[in-house]
Amino acid sequence: MAVVSVPKPSEESNSKVKTIGQTNTITLRISRSNPSEGQEAAFSEFQIPVQKWTTVLEAILYVKQNFDHSVAVRYSCRQASCGSCGMKINGKPALACYTKISELNSNVVTVEPMNNFPIIRDLAVDFKQLISNHKKMKPFIIREDSEVTPESKEFIQTPQDLEKFLQFSYCIKCGLCNSACPTMATDTSFIGPQGLAQAYRYVADNRDKGKDERLKIVDDSHGIWRCHFAGSCSQVCPKGVDPAMAIQLLRGYLLGFRK
């Protein structure tokens, strides 16, 4: 286990995270592993100076800049739009760029790769299954007259029609929901809350005509019936997509509660 310290920590490491402008020092524990080379997970610890607005991603990047550039982490936009930096922060899946260290109320921050995804290295996980399940849901409008011609008219949609699916279209495919899902923890073939919520997003769209096709896909032993409404997916969603609601509404179609 590597323990690296900042040359001049401004305060004692076990004091509370402080107010605006003040610099505090926290311990950042990063899970390091490389399964393809048979390397088991072990934690590296770093002493990081943080301020009230410092995010977990900034702390990880501080490690890369100052102590160990080999830490593997995927990130891009730094503003919760790209869905790249999902990881387990103090045991709960969250976006590193969207989680301030001061919010965690702890001087020890542990970051690990998201569960239910194969690890590529350190904090970077493989999204192959998530993307493949997303594609299976046919995430596009299905209708015969989708081609725009000079004779065709626009698809009219009222604000009420839009509201039925809009929140589910905010999914950034960060995978936090799949990581928190208790069914994903045990069922390797489960579609997962991300895919099921996207199926509902298109089923609820009044321009779409592919409802029956999608319902056939999710009506599977590893599909919608494996969801037991634990709600953990919605707890961790950073965009307010609420996959648990989408799944229950989608199941309503299969159970005959909705038309």
Place this chain on the structure above:
Amino acid sequence: MAERLSNREGIKGMANPTRYGIERVAYWLQRLTGLGLLAYLIGHIYETSTIVNGKIAWDKMLELTQTPQGHILLTLVIGMCVFHTANGIRVMLGHGGIGVGKPGQPEYPYKAASLNYKQRLCIWVSIALAALAMMYGASVLFGD
């Protein structure tokens, strides 16, 4: 090995009721009480089947249930049964899309509408009903 490579939490993660609020606790309790009731059902079938071995065997088996341990077990069964039924009704309705809220424009801090106060209230009511039923059951069983 495969589980390690896929980094799945496995049964340990599924059975961990912490981290995700009362809804996950309810999920865990529902599973636990389901397994408990299944075990009771098997035990109950075994218990009643002793009647085919004659009156003496049957009376012996009945004596077992009339012990303090037997009463505690039955009190637990009452609690499991009530919680599983009450929470099960909530979950079944939720599965049909009833009581899970309406889709709308999400606003920061993005509180999930499906995890609304009605759902939480139903979970607490299920727990309270189970506790009340257990208290009543215990008072009857231990009353004499």
